[in-house]
Structure formats: C-alpha cells, structure tokens
Amino acid sequence: MAVKEEQQFKELMAKGTSLGKVDEDIMRETIRTQDYWINMGPQHPSTHGVLRLILSLQGERIVDTEVVIGYLHRGTEKLAEARTYHQIIPLTDRLDYLASPAMNFGYVLAVEKLMEIEVPERAEYIRVMMAELARISSHLLWLATHALDIGAMTVFLYCFREREMVLDLFEMATGGRLITSYYRIGGVAHDLPDGFLDKVKEFCEIFPKRVQDYDDLLYANRIWLSRTVNVAKISAEKGLALGLSGPSIRGSGVNWDLRRANPYSVYDKLDFEVAVFDGCDVYARYLVRRKEMLESCKIVKQCAEYLEKTSGPVMAKVPKVLKPPVGEVYMATEAPKGELAYYIVSDGSQRPYRLKIRTPSFANLIALPEMVKGHLVADVIAAIGSIDIVLGEVDR
C-alpha cells in the first residue's frame, strides 16, 4: 500500500499541480494519508436500531470494525428467572419485535420438550401458520428497509402495503399487531376467529403476484446489482466458523434449515423447499429471503387448507401451575433471522433456574467485521442490511 502511494505521489509531483511546480518537502508535509476512525451509530437510521460501529479507515476503505452493542439491554434472562413459565411468554415477544410469533414459538416448544407435553395437531398447524406469516412480515420489512438504505425508495412503500395485510391478520386473530403473545404452553390462546382462513387464503393468492412487483423493481435493476453483487462476500466455511445461521448462511450455499434438518412441530408433514444460493454476497442473501417468502406463503396455504377441514381443541391439558422435572433442554428453531434457541435449566420449581436465549441476530453480527473488511463505507450499510439484525434480539 505504502509503495503504491509513494509511486502515486511521485507521479503527482512530476506532473505538477495547478499551482505549478511545488517544492517536494512542502508537499510532503501538507499532503499525507493516515488511518482514521469514524463513528457510525448508535442513532444512525440504517443501523436498524441502536447499533454502534467504530470503523477504522484508510481512505474510504475499511481496515477494521469494532461493533458496540448493549444499548437496548433489558435483562430479559434475569427477569425470566423471577417469573413463572407462563409469565415469560410476553417477554419473548420483545426480543425480535418484528416476528414475535416466531419468538413465542421457540419458547413454548422448549417448555413442552422439557415437560413432554403433547400438543393437539390443530394447534400445531395454527402455530406454524402464524410463525410463517411472521416470517413473511419480517422479510418484507427487511426488504423494505434494506432497499431504502441502498437507495430504492419505492420498494419500501410496496413492501409495507403487504406487511400491513399480514399485520391486519395478526390483529384479527390475536388483537395485537406486533406484540401478539398468542402462543401458550400446550397450544394457542384461543381458536382462530370466523372468516380468518378466507382472508389468509386471499392473502396467499395475492402475495406471489406482489412479489413480482418487487422483482420488477429490484431483481435485474442495474443500480441494485452494482450495490449488492460481490459485496460483503463470506465463504460457507468462514461463515459457519463465525456463527452465521439462517438465510445469511444459506446465501453462502449451505443447505441448513432447522425446519428440515431437525424438524419440529409439523414441518415434516409440510411441503416446501429450502432456499439456498451460493453467491456468498449480499445479492445471494436477497435471493434467499425472496424465495423464502414465497415458500412460507406455500406453507401458510397448506396450513389454511388443513385448518379449514378440521376442528378440535387448540390447547392441551396443562396444569395452571407448571412444575417441570429437574433437567435441562436446548430447543433450536428456525426464526426468520436464523437459529433461535432457548436453553432452559429447571430445578423443579415454578420458575426456570436459568433461561439462556441464543438469538440469531447476536450470532450473525459476529461475522460483520469480517464481511466488510476492505470494502467502502457505503457497503457497510448493505452488509448490515444483508444479515438482517434486530437490536432487540441482539441486546436482549
């Protein structure tokens, strides 16, 4: 680097400047390059919350990145130790507030695994349907803001139109739009309201056509391609070593989706494809999430068809006071952002002895410094967008 700069400097000196020939010593004193640091966040709009990055730069190239987190730390794990198993459900909503059903899902599955509770099949289908709707809503918000960060304003408006439809569905079924707290240990809070499944089917009809709208704007857009292709590349091996999971690692060609790898709930009865692309860059991660939205839509449709035909209880017989046996479980689920896992240590009392929440955003963020090394500052924005973090989940 230094040799090249020296050469450039000499070339510049030989050519002369607009002021004519200048003494070389004076030039050397006034023009020089040095590393410097730039602070990005925690109030930067494109960090999607309160993420702070300290970028070490040489020119506009990134040499090193330090990630500072913890601005949204609420002590969820400590709070959980003081609450009963039922009371923890609303806390899990607040982790990834953009896909709260998926957060509830992981937690109730962990407690059910610990207590060996059999859940009625109808409840399982309702849960899977809600979790997949949450995945669609989360990916839509991701696509909207990611495109907005990179400079495509229109996509934002289109994506929010469909996200609104999903949130309306949540509101109809649960009363809440973002923080739903719909899941219970052993089932769901109550059955779906009348007319809900018709609306879901209507959504499933409309949605693939709407994805076409986003494709028209982005898929082969020259600006989009130049901002995403070959940006923030990370190989499969390095990505796994650095803790990437979910869509972020499937963009590097790793066929690993926990819904297929270790099927939980009724995912083994449903027909869907795992989206894998091997571009290793921001564009590949975009393709993965785009396809995942369509696959989730397929799952939602299958669930709706099943639920229409059947009726039955939506809640298992679970005692009001839960006292799980002594032991510990680790339940990993595929949340929209990656692997979400709850590690519960039970001492046989009504409250968990320890609840560790392994969140995908936290683990995905570990790989960010490696991804952006050598890139321009503007590419950091694209890289942050491509790993899809939510700070509520990172800081817990």
Added chain:
Amino acid sequence: MAENEKKVVQKKEQQQEEKPKVDFNKFPEVRKIKEKFPEAIEEMDYFREELTLRIKKDYIVKVCELLRDDPELSYNYLEDICGVHYPKREKPLEVVYHIYSVSRRTRIRLKVSLAENEEVESVCSVWPSANWFEREAYDMVGIRFANHPDLRRILLPEDWEGHPLRKDYPLEGPPGYREKWLREHLPYYNKL
C-alpha cells in the same frame, strides 16, 4: 389439596428415579473422546434426547478440536456458550457449550465446572464465533476465559459493577445503586 400436591411431587420423584439406563458407548462422540482422552469425561447424561458430557477443565480445547476435526464427528458450528451460577455447589460456576454438526444434524452439550477463582481456556482458536459468547458469559456470570483475545464486557457498560446473572445479584440491581446513580446524574435530586 396440599396432600394431592405432595403425591404429585412424590410421583415425579419416582419417575426420575426410574430413568432408563443409556448405553453411552453407542454415541460415536463418547467413544472417540474416551479413545483419545480417557480421563477427559467426568460425567455423562442423556435427557430428552440430548447428550451432555461434563469435561475436565484442562481438556476442553483438546476435546473441542477433536469434535471439530474428526471427519466422523465434524462438529463445525458453535451454537452457544453460556454461564450458569450454582452457588450451593462446591464448584459454583459452570460453562455450557452447545455444538452442532451441520452435516450430521446432531447436537452435543459440553459442560465445564469451575471454582470461583478458576479460569477456563478459551475456545476462540477452535471456533472464532466463541469470542462474543465468551464475552457475554464473562459479562453476565463473571466467568474468566484464559487466552481470550479481547475479554471485555459486551452488553453492559464497561464501568458496571458485578455480574447480573449470578444468583446473589438482586433483581432490581445492587441496593442503593439507583439512588446513587440519580444523585450523580440528576442535579436537583436533593431538592426533590
């Protein structure tokens, strides 16, 4: 009512005693570790289809390297590291590792017990992602990792005192902390 509850508790205890015996040698992980490091495993457990091995403190990095590098095991993904505090035990601190094999779709849990003043070797050299998880375990439970590249607090501010996820740490924070903080940061606090 109380008697009923007692009966339920007794039933549960009986159930736990009748835990089926597991043949641990059927797991390739156990066989391989026993073959290479005969003294490394202190305790084995199999609960809810999850295999747990308690590893001696000095062997943890070697065992992790074996799990990662052996082609038959290929545990290439570190899912989680967390600390748990058991104040009543002789060795009160525990580090729990969850490791996953993406190709084999299996998971294993390793545990290391530590006394209050003991350190455990960092596994950052095996999986770089351990960096942040170990920082979190240090921040929350106060477990110290030897040879960690950058052992600082991660979620809490650097000047924080104590480790919140210890059992002796009160839920509302240390006594008097809130008042002290307000006194320092709120200029008219005394006049309230």
